Amino acid sequence: MKTIMELRADLDNKKVTSEELFKEANKKAHEYQDEYNSFVTIIDEYKKNESDSLINGIPYSLKDNISTKGILTTSSSNILKDYIPVYDATVYKKLKNAGAVLVGKTVLDELAMGGTGTTANTGIVKNPWDKTRQIGGSSAGSAASVALGITPFSIASDTGDSIRKPAAFGGVVGFKPTYGRISRYGLFAFASSLDHVGCLTRCVEDCAIVTDILKGKDERDMTSLPDDGVKYHDMLKNDIKGKKLFYIKEITDKELYKDASEETKKVLDKFKETIDKCKELGFIVEEVSIDEKLLKAIYPSYMTISCAEATSNNSNLTGIIFGPRGEGNTINDIMFDARTKGFSELIKRRFILGSYILLKENQERLFKNAQRLRRIIVNKMNDLFKEYDAMILPTSGGVAPKFDSDIDRMSDRYLILENHMAIGNFGGYPSITIPNGFVDDMPIGINITGPQFMDGEVLNIAYKIEEHLGFKGLGKE
Amino acid sequence: MYKLTIGLEVHCEVKTNSKNFSSARNEYSDNPNTNVDTVDIGLPGILPVVNKEAFRKSLKMALALNCKTPDVVMFDRKNYYYPDLPKGYQITQMEKPVGVDGYVMINVDDKDIKVGIHDIHLEEDTASMEHNDGYSLIDYNRAGVPLLETVTTPSIHSANEAIAFLEILKGIFLYTDVSEARTELGQMRVDVNVNIRDEFDNNLTPRVEMKNINSFNNVKLAIESEEKRQIDLIEQGRANEVVQETRRFDEEKLETLSMRSKVDAVDYKYYIEPNIPPIKIDDEWINAIKKEIPMLQYDRINIYINEYGLSRYDATVIVKEKSISDYFEETIKLGCNPKSSANWVTGMILGYINKNELKIDDIYLTPKMLVELIEMVDKGEISSKQSKQVFTKCLEEGMEPKKIVKKLGLTQITDDKVIRDIVVKVLDEHPDLIIDHKKGKNTFDFFVGQVMKATRGQANPGITANIIREEIDKR
Numbered sequence: 001m002k003t004i005m006e007l008r009a010d011l012d013n014k015k016v017t018s019e020e021l022f023k024e025a026n027k028k029a030h031e032y033q034d035e036y037n038s039f040v041t042i043i044d045e046y047k048k049n050e051s052d053s054l055i056n057g058i059p060y061s062l063k064d065n066i067s068t069k070g071i072l073t074t075s076s077s078n079i080l081k082d083y084i085p086v087y088d089a090t091v092y093k094k095l096k097n098a099g100a101v102l103v104g105k106t107v108l109d110e111l112a113m114g115g116t117g118t119t120a121n122t123g124i125v126k127n128p129w130d131k132t133r134q135i136g137g138s139s140a141g142s143a144a145s146v147a148l149g150i151t152p153f154s155i156a157s158d159t160g161d162s163i164r165k166p167a168a169f170g171g172v173v174g175f176k177p178t179y180g181r182i183s184r185y186g187l188f189a190f191a192s193s194l195d196h197v198g199c200l201t202r203c204v205e206d207c208a209i210v211t212d213i214l215k216g217k218d219e220r221d222m223t224s225l226p227d228d229g230v231k232y233h234d235m236l237k238n239d240i241k242g243k244k245l246f247y248i249k250e251i252t253d254k255e256l257y258k259d260a261s262e263e264t265k266k267v268l269d270k271f272k273e274t275i276d277k278c279k280e281l282g283f284i285v286e287e288v289s290i291d292e293k294l295l296k297a298i299y300p301s302y303m304t305i306s307c308a309e310a311t312s313n314n315s316n317l318t319g320i321i322f323g324p325r326g327e328g329n330t331i332n333d334i335m336f337d338a339r340t341k342g343f344s345e346l347i348k349r350r351f352i353l354g355s356y357i358l359l360k361e362n363q364e365r366l367f368k369n370a371q372r373l374r375r376i377i378v379n380k381m382n383d384l385f386k387e388y389d390a391m392i393l394p395t396s397g398g399v400a401p402k403f404d405s406d407i408d409r410m411s412d413r414y415l416i417l418e419n420h421m422a423i424g425n426f427g428g429y430p431s432i433t434i435p436n437g438f439v440d441d442m443p444i445g446i447n448i449t450g451p452q453f454m455d456g457e458v459l460n461i462a463y464k465i466e467e468h469l470g471f472k473g474l475g476k477e
Numbered sequence: 478m479y480k481l482t483i484g485l486e487v488h489c490e491v492k493t494n495s496k497n498f499s500s501a502r503n504e505y506s507d508n509p510n511t512n513v514d515t516v517d518i519g520l521p522g523i524l525p526v527v528n529k530e531a532f533r534k535s536l537k538m539a540l541a542l543n544c545k546t547p548d549v550v551m552f553d554r555k556n557y558y559y560p561d562l563p564k565g566y567q568i569t570q571m572e573k574p575v576g577v578d579g580y581v582m583i584n585v586d587d588k589d590i591k592v593g594i595h596d597i598h599l600e601e602d603t604a605s606m607e608h609n610d611g612y613s614l615i616d617y618n619r620a621g622v623p624l625l626e627t628v629t630t631p632s633i634h635s636a637n638e639a640i641a642f643l644e645i646l647k648g649i650f651l652y653t654d655v656s657e658a659r660t661e662l663g664q665m666r667v668d669v670n671v672n673i674r675d676e677f678d679n680n681l682t683p684r685v686e687m688k689n690i691n692s693f694n695n696v697k698l699a700i701e702s703e704e705k706r707q708i709d710l711i712e713q714g715r716a717n718e719v720v721q722e723t724r725r726f727d728e729e730k731l732e733t734l735s736m737r738s739k740v741d742a743v744d745y746k747y748y749i750e751p752n753i754p755p756i757k758i759d760d761e762w763i764n765a766i767k768k769e770i771p772m773l774q775y776d777r778i779n780i781y782i783n784e785y786g787l788s789r790y791d792a793t794v795i796v797k798e799k800s801i802s803d804y805f806e807e808t809i810k811l812g813c814n815p816k817s818s819a820n821w822v823t824g825m826i827l828g829y830i831n832k833n834e835l836k837i838d839d840i841y842l843t844p845k846m847l848v849e850l851i852e853m854v855d856k857g858e859i860s861s862k863q864s865k866q867v868f869t870k871c872l873e874e875g876m877e878p879k880k881i882v883k884k885l886g887l888t889q890i891t892d893d894k895v896i897r898d899i900v901v902k903v904l905d906e907h908p909d910l911i912i913d914h915k916k917g918k919n920t921f922d923f924f925v926g927q928v929m930k931a932t933r934g935q936a937n938p939g940i941t942a943n944i945i946r947e948e949i950d951k952r
Contacts, residue, residue, distance in 0.1 A: 065521075066522070067522040075521065188521040188522050192752050219526065221524050221752075222526055308748065312748070314565075315556060315565020316520075316565050318558065321563055322520070360744050360746070363746075
């Protein structure tokens with residue numbers, strides 16, 4: 001599978017037509033569907049607008065929690081299983097205007113909550129590198145669609161690590177820009193203060209191209225940022241000599257993982273090798289120590305805030321105006337029935353947690369404290385970003401887990417290693433995952449996160465590292 | 478001593494073109510479900526966008542209520558499930574509303590009373606529902622209409638004070654053009670909190686809430702019936718039977734009925750609305766808005782009474798509508814005597830516009846014309862009776878009073894010599910009646926009538942009478 005720029009060249013040289021690209025993508029989508037289950041909806045009709053953008057005529061997929069007028073959008077939940085939106089999300093509108101061609105709507109963990117790709121109402125999504133393994137989530141179908149080479153890019157959402165984790169497990173690139181850089185209008189809200197729209201691609205350059213098209217102020221999203229007036233694509237090749245990176249000792253120090261699996265040790269070794277390669281490139285890389293207590297607070301704070309916001313954000317799903325109508329004699333019974341049948345157990349658990357967290361008597365202790373922790377973590381990061389251009393870390397303590405594996409990575413140490421990417425959502429930081437080679441024949445990733453608004457700089461750093469590591473255009477075809 | 482203690486929560490819809498957080502039209506009396514946007518029905522993925530006009534007007538109202546405005550205004554979510562609330566949460570303001578800690582002056586029985594404003598906040602209205610036998614209908618036209626909630630402190634101590642406050646509040650909404658505040662359309666709805674305290678402000682009963690009362694008269698009746706209920710229970714030694722609860726005022730039975738007790742009160746799980754960034758309020762903005770606030774009723778009444786010498790009654794009548802009050806003030810600016818102007822405004826003009834259901838700005842008679850009309854009477858150019866004729870003609874024919882006077886030949890004859898000549902002539906023609914007069918018979922009116930006939934009613938009646946007397950005495 002080629003990258004956007006390679007396909008661009010083919011299109012411009014008339015080696016292939018846009019319609020041919022679409023048909024090929026559509027054919028692959030159907031072929032792989034039974035095996036991997038990437039899509040909720042596969043589009044069979046070729047439809048595109050004229051444009052002179054770099055993605056004109058390029059096929060892509062869209063996570064099924066992004067509103068597409070006239071096209072089923074289910075958020076992989078039974079409560080929206082027949083929901084056909086009446087309006088377009090801003091990102092979808094921009095993609096259409098740029099001439100990109102939609103191939104399908106991708107499967108996600110139900111309502112974007114979850115990181116396994118196993119909780120969609122239409123079934124589990126499998127990892128293209130090994131069908132006995134998860135691809136990760138929640139943007140499971142998007143990652144699979146790119147990793148399988150069905151589409152060169154996919155647009156998805158990231159609330160904790162929902163783009164960046166499956167990108168790592170699928171051996172592709174996943175990027176979420178600064179909070180507000182891309183409009184959220186039309187993205188089905190999970191946790192509004194943490195939700196980002198971003199992209200999965202075959203290479204860093206493609207992330208820059210797509211983000212250049214999607215970014216900008218949207219009058220329909222008050223949290224969207226004014227256009228920063230630069231093209232990230234033009235910044236990729238900037239000189240990075242002397243740029244400063246840091247990694248966190250408490251997450252990456254092998255000494256702390258004495259009882260860890262061989263797999264984890266290999267991941268950490270691989271990370272160290274990459275740090276050395278970064279130094280070869282001219283980066284200054286330093287180890288930084290952060291209070292472990294603070295790092296341990298990331299996951300519970302994230303769960304507390306996201307469950308609380310999710311409870312409220314999904315209160316519109318009652319089956320009254322849209323969605324399957326519940327049964328019952330009173331309004332409450334009708335809504336209760338619709339929600340009981342419409343959500344899986346996992347979702348209900350999150351909603352109950354969220355409600356509990358928001359109760360008056362619990363807010364101070366749970367919700368407000370989680371927000372305070374978020375603030376402390378962000379302050380710490382902002383301080384570090386005064387000195388460093390970006391943070392670099394392994395995306396996870398291992399490769400994509402097996403479906404039947406008992407997840408044994410539940411100690412505090414692993415809780416940090418597996419969940420630190422939520423820092424990017426806490427601070428609204430630009431954050432990108434790129435492939436970092438293989439462990440046991442499965443892809444692993446590294447994550448690079450920079451200060452707010454420095455999207456171009458983060459992409460520039462990632463581009464240079466990608467170039468040096470040589471995993472550009474990875475992917476299982 | 479029982480001290481009735483009342484706090485009010487007044488919801489009032491803000492006059493804007495579009496809704497508070499969407500671009501749908503703010504016209505909820507249109508055909509049901511015709512002014513509805515994706516945001517109003519809470520479709521997945523929607524985001525609120527604050528209506529600048531609604532926000533500006535809510536700041537204006539906060540300032541008119543002498544509230545402190547924060548440096549930063551924020552919105553919060555109030556979470557609950559009901560079909561009239563499509564998103565499952567209402568966007569409102571808790572932490573940083575547009576105004577806090579204000580006050581309003583009212584006057585009851587000639588006493589000035591300060592009613593404290595706890596806060597005023599901007600939120601969105603819910604859909605309207607119609608419950609029928611076996612089914613309910615929902616109209617989302619009203620969902621998302623900007624709504625301002627004004628919350629008083631418990632500083633009101635009688636039903637009359639409550640009504641006076643509501644009248645003044647309504648007046649402020651109208652004067653500032655923030656709302657049309659029409660209670661009959663449900664644009665202004667009142668929640669009333671009532672309890673009884675002793676003279677040291679100790680609570681004798683807990684606070685009882687009555688929600689969504691739609692007319693001021695019902696507010697009065699609800700307060701009175703709840704006051705009576707609570708005091709009766711205290712006197713019977715059953716004060717503990719008054720519980721903190723929400724009660725409903727039954728308009729037919731004229732009593733309040735229990736709806737739900739505090740025990741099953743809803744926890745609204747308020748938290749900050751993450752989709753609306755904090756809105757900074759700077760002094761420049763505040764000052765610009767302050768300049769738009771006209772002088773309000775309470776101050777106008779005081780000026781009318783203390784400086785213009787009007788009665789409180791007349792002053793109150795004049796300020797009821799800003800356009801009328803402005804009209805009145807315009808005549809004063811043009812040098813008119815305030816009392817004469819007030820007589821005309823509260824008498825002939827209000828009578829005419831009420832009868833014809835007009836606005837004062839719609840009538841042909843401008844303040845300048847009214848001043849001219851009054852001057853003609855004061856100078857004796859026309860009689861007061863004639864002035865009323867001129868007034869009616871002016872409005873009916875759309876012609877300036879001066880031109881009407883000319884056209885109808887109404888100008889009075891005040892010239893002594895002209896009138897005296899006519900009087901002498903009339904007396905000369907009726908020597909017998911002069912004798913009758915001297916004998917005590919009333920023939921005086923006859924002479925006046927003859928002079929009027931000869932002058933087609935234009936002779937000044939006062940001057941005419943004096944001259945007739947003088948001339949009779951000479952004979």
